Amino acid sequence: MMNRQSEKEQGSASSKPKLAGIPELLDDTAASIYDDVRAIVDAKFELLKIELTEKISVVAAAALLGVILVAGITYLIATLALLTGELLGHPFLGYLVVSLLFLFCFLFFTKFRPLLLKKIIQKILLSLHEYNK
Secondary structure, eight states, rough: HHHHHHHHHHHHHHHHHHHHHHHHHHHHHHHHHHHHHHHHHHHHHHHHHHHHHHHHHHHHHHHHHHHHHHHHHHHHHHHHHHHHHHHHOOOHHHHHHHHHHHHHHIIIIIIOHHHHHHHHHHHHHHHHHOOOO
């Protein structure tokens, strides 16, 4: 009988660590899941930062190229005005001709064909994204 009682005591003693081990295992699992989810969220934030930085750099590069383009066009227009003025004999006549050309373009696109400019810009933007109708 002593052996049976000692076996029962050992059996009940061995079952208690199993019960104590399950909550510990659940705690370890929950902590592991929390750490994994936190790592995933941190990785998503880092990926978002990288993508946002890439988009901002594209916009900044486009803005810088736009400024360079405007400066180049301004100098080209001034050069054309000086050349026209040289050909006509007076520098002011060159600037007058170039200014009248720009005013005519403005008048044409606002009064006569207001939708034409919109359609041209839309075609250019669609062609940039390789979209064909």
